Amino acid sequence: xxxxxxxxxxxxxxxxxxxxxxxxxxxxxxxxxxxxxxxxxxxxxxxxxxxxxxxxxxxxxxxxxxxxxxxxxxxxxxxxxxxxxxxxxxxxxxxxxxxxxxxxxxxxxxxxxxxxxxxxxxxxxxxxxxxxxxxxxxxxxxxxxxxxxxxxxxxxxxxxxxxxxxxxxxxxxxxxxxxxxxxxxxxxxxxxxxxxxxxxxxxxxxxxxxxxxxxxxxxxxxxxxxxxxxxxxxxxxxxxxxxxxxxxxxxxxxxxxxxxxxxxxxxxxxxxxxxxxxxxxxxxxxxxxxxxxxxxxxxxxxxxxxxxxxxxxxxxxxxxxxxxxxxxxxxxxxxxxxxxxxxxxxxxxxxxxxxxxxxxxxxxxxxxxxxxxxxxxxxxxxxxxxxxxxxxxxxxxxxxxxxxxxxxxxxxxxxxxxxxxxxxxxxxxxxxxxxxxxxxxxxxxxxxxxxxxxxxxxxxxxxxxxxxxxxxxxxxxxxxx
Numbered sequence: 024x025x026x027x028x029x030x031x032x033x034x035x036x037x038x039x040x041x042x043x044x045x046x047x048x049x050x051x052x053x054x055x056x057x058x059x060x061x062x063x064x065x066x067x068x069x070x071x072x073x074x075x076x077x078x079x080x081x082x083x084x085x086x087x088x089x090x091x092x093x094x095x096x097x098x099x100x101x102x103x104x105x106x107x108x109x110x111x112x113x114x115x116x117x118x119x120x121x122x123x124x125x126x127x128x129x130x131x132x133x134x135x136x137x138x139x140x141x142x143x144x145x146x147x148x149x150x151x152x153x154x155x156x157x158x159x160x161x162x163x164x165x166x167x168x169x170x171x172x173x174x175x176x177x178x179x180x181x182x183x184x185x186x187x188x189x190x191x192x193x194x195x196x197x198x199x200x201x202x203x204x205x206x207x208x209x210x211x212x213x214x215x216x217x218x219x220x221x222x223x224x225x226x227x228x229x230x231x232x233x234x235x236x237x238x239x240x241x242x243x244x245x246x247x248x249x250x251x252x253x254x255x256x257x258x259x260x261x262x263x264x265x266x267x268x269x270x271x272x273x274x275x276x277x278x279x280x281x282x283x284x285x286x287x288x289x290x291x292x293x294x295x296x297x298x299x300x301x302x303x304x305x306x307x308x309x310x311x312x313x314x315x316x317x318x319x320x321x322x323x324x325x326x327x328x329x330x331x332x333x334x335x336x337x338x339x340x341x342x343x344x345x346x347x348x349x350x351x352x353x354x355x356x357x358x359x360x361x362x363x364x365x366x367x368x369x370x371x372x373x374x375x376x377x378x379x380x381x382x383x384x385x386x387x388x389x390x391x392x393x394x395x396x397x398x399x400x401x402x403x404x405x406x407x408x409x410x411x412x413x414x415x416x417x418x419x420x421x422x423x424x425x426x427x428x429x430x431x432x433x434x435x436x437x438x439x440x441x442x443x444x445x446x447x448x449x450x451x452x453x454x455x456x457x458x459x460x461x462x463x464x465x466x467x468x469x470x471x472x473x474x475x476x477x478x479x480x481x482x483x484x485x486x487x488x489x490x491x492x493x494x495x496x497x498x499x500x501x502x503x504x
Contacts, residue, residue: 028218032211033204040200052185056163059182060150063165067176070110076171080112080121109162109179112169115144120174134177139166143175152182291323336394337463337470347388354392354417354424355380361396362415365404373409376400380417385424385497387475395471398464399428399491406489407432419497423477426493434485443481444469468493 074083112121117135119128134140142149143166155162163182166175298316301307307316358380369376385392396415403413411431418425435443444465468491472479477495 028211028215032207032214036203036207040203044196048185055185056152056182059163059180060165063150063163063178063180064148064167067165067167067178070178071167071170071176074112074169074176076169076174084110084121084123111177111179113140113175113177115173115175137164137166139164139177140175142166143168143177155181291327294323295320334463336467347391349386349388351384352387352389352392354383354385354426357389357392357396358415358417361393361400364397365400368401369404369413372404372407372411374404374407374411374413376404376413376415378415378417380415381419383417383419383424383497385495387495391471391474394467395493396426398468399426399493402464403428403430403432403489406430411488420494422497423494424497426495427490429488429490431488434487434489435481435483436485440481440483 074080108123110121110123111119111134113119113134117133117137117140119125119131119134122128122131125131138151139149142151148165148167150163150165152161152163154160160181161183162179164177164179166177168174169176298320302313302316307313358378362376362378365376400413400415407413407430413431414427414429416425416427416429469479472493472495475495477493479494480492481489482492483489
């Protein structure tokens with residue numbers, strides 16, 4: 024990366040120097056040309072002031088030749104050589120009267136078509152530059168109208184522009200290029216280090232991701248982009264840690280689930296096997312005992328069936344793979360059936376069940392709503408006290424159905440409130456074994472509520488009671504339309 028930065032810097036500097044050189048050459052050339060034109064015109068004014076146009080112009084040229092030569096040399100600062108400068112006086116018709124380079128002006132062509140002569144006649148002054156075949160060099164011409172208006176004075180000098188100074192400027196230019204390149208390389212080195220060093224540090228920190236619990240530490244860098252990379256890396260690290268913790272938790276939940284499911288299934292299977300072996304051994308001859316064994320086998324089979332059905336329901340609710348039949352469900356009928364179903368259990372536990380249900384119709388699965396109310400109601404009855412009460416209230420609020428189940432039972436200890444919705448979790452295993460059940464009731468409730476994008480709230484105090492408040496949308500969801 025450093026080499027790439029060096030190459031880019033050198034390339035940019037060379038391009039910049041080249042562009043600056045071209046611009047300098049053009050600007051300096053134009054400035055030199057403009058100043059030279061002004062000097063020539065000034066020289067023409069001096070010559071015009073020295074001439075007597077009524078006298079012999081050629082004789083006057085001879086007398087002032089030395090002066091004009093010195094004057095021109097001084098004004099042009101070396102650009103006008105004494106032998107190559109040329110002074111000419113022409114009539115307004117373009118005929119040459121006097122020329123310092125030609126003795127017999129009669130043989131000279133008419134100069135009226137020359138650019139500088141035309142401009143002088145039209146504007147008072149004129150300048151032009153063209154190549155001289157005779158001298159083999161470019162000539163700069165300046166012409167001006169005489170003070171009496173009867174003549175045009177022209178002065179010409181060899182002019183190569185800024186190229187005359189190339190030999191003088193080249194060493195300075197090379198020195199400037201060398202110094203500039205040296206400075207640019209120093210700057211490039213510092214810039215490369217300021218970029219590559221933080222990148223190396225970031226790469227070094229990112230290597231820690233292979234560790235079990237990477238802990239990243241980044242400095243505050245001088246470039247915001249690098250700080251963004253560092254910040255993003257830290258966020259990714261936190262996300263990875265969170266994801267790993269989630270995977271570990273899910274792994275633990277699965278292990279606990281399989282362990283609990285195996286245990287819950289093993290118990291009835293063991294009972295069924297024991298009763299079956301006794302019946303098959305022929306040792307039991309009493310018909311009453313046989314009937315009791317068969318009743319127990321049927322009960323254990325029902326328990327297994329209920330457990331498997333509950334597990335399958337949770338699985339379907341989690342994956343949402345099973346096709347669910349949605350229709351309008353009248354909650355009053357669901358609640359009425361549930362109360363009738365658990366009436367014997369309520370009588371057995373000496374618990375009074377009271378209901379308050381508004382005529383609400385919910386777009387949902389009939390089976391889901393039945394399971395929701397049945398699990399909450401059965402738990403409220405089973406974990407209640409003798410002479411206790413259960414209140415079930417169903418109403419509507421802000422487009423949602425509110426289902427409230429409140430009991431005066433044993434309550435849930437604070438340390439268990441976060442886990443009661445876990446599969447097979449039991450607060451009091453001894454009591455749970457006595458009252459029966461699969462241990463999946465509240466887990467099913469949670470999954471049903473999540474399936475309908477609802478919410479569930481729980482309040483509980485030991486020996487005072489527990490309250491569940493569930494909110495489920497009444498109308499169809501977008502996915503059901």
